Amino acid sequence: MASRVLVRLFLTDSGSLTAADLVGQLRVSPASVSKAVGYLEELDVVRRERDPRRRRERYVVDDDVWLRAWTRDTRSTANWADTARRGVAVVGADTPAGVRLDRMGDFFATLSADMASGPAGVEDALTLLAALMHAGAPADAGRLAAGLGWPAERVTEALRHAEPQRLTPAQRAALTR
Template sequence: MPGGRLTHEERRDIGAGLAEGLGYAEIARRLGRPTSTVSREVARNGGTDGYRADRALRATARRARRRAPALTASSPHDDSARDSDELRCFAEQFGAMLIEIGLPGMASRVLVRLFLTDSGGLTAADLVGQLRVSPASVSKAVSYLEGLEVVRRERDPRGRRERYVVDDDVWLRAWARDTRSTANWADTARRGVGVVGAGTPAGVRLDRMSQFFATLSEDMASGPAGVEDALTLLAALMHTKAPADAEALAAGLGWSAERVTEALRHAGPDRISPDQRAALTT
């Protein structure tokens, strides 16, 4: 049965659903949980009007402690129990962070599981068993994550099934996707200026919007590469006995003068001495 212990983010979703006036069945459908799980959770923790996610989490923890057998200080299970609790707490915090940036609850839970498995990949059956949800919930969450280009499918070496994988460069690809999206915002706003007229109040607002997103897109486009170049530049400067000028650094690194200037911009004023900065900018 797709039940099991509710996570903190699921309890928050229940509280949000109740605040919207949703029924238990609709809230359960969104969570991929049985309606009875939601109804029992709410009934045990204040009812429809008094339900609070944080309070419900604390009450559940208290009940679990009362039911759990006491462990002695010399118990061989102490370390594993502590590690399990710490891992569970971290997983919930990680999932909550993903939800805060806009990821749906189930997609967040799936992504957290994929990140925390050593292999970086799990089959649908693995996810269904670990999350105790329906196959349809897992399938929907994976499709959403595939659309964001943070998860991909590959053949499971253990058999004919597919498994879902998080690659090491997932954040770089997500950064590139967001950079393209930001550039699209700038282009759309720029086209809007031509439609409504540059001299109109709407045109002025759209122009400001276009300039903002264009600048942001330029900064994002040079983000990871710019940071890497800045670190390379700082490492090169550490080995120079006297302040080096931009031309000497460009020749030594095999870069253009413009690349040195851009790396200098990303390095920040507090990382380079005034004499060295003066030598680079003259």
């Protein structure tokens, strides 16, 4: 139901509808709409706005909804990393649970850093990987910057997204044999 409400809001030119509009267009109960809108509000993708002309609430989807959702998810992912790392301190880094929590913390920290840099950072890292594969040999940051026509800082940031910490110790060992 939440998906149907969100899609209906996106398909309107105004990006907003009342509960009555949604009930009529979706042919569902007011309770279904209310529950769906509540869920979408929790995700920060829909907001309520008072319609002074009709004295009703309108449900609105903003043009920057995806940026807000991305930002919210980035904070949540960073919290997962922090919580896992605190768990390592509680159970001990040398225990099986501590090792699992440490890997989880690393995963979510990397994911959070990638999300914080936005899709462009990941895209640049993929472009850099393609350039390295095309070159067929190791290349330093200066050569990569010149070949791609990028400033050196952009190459450095893209390289940061491709750090060896993305690999598990077993993967690093297998690749260096």
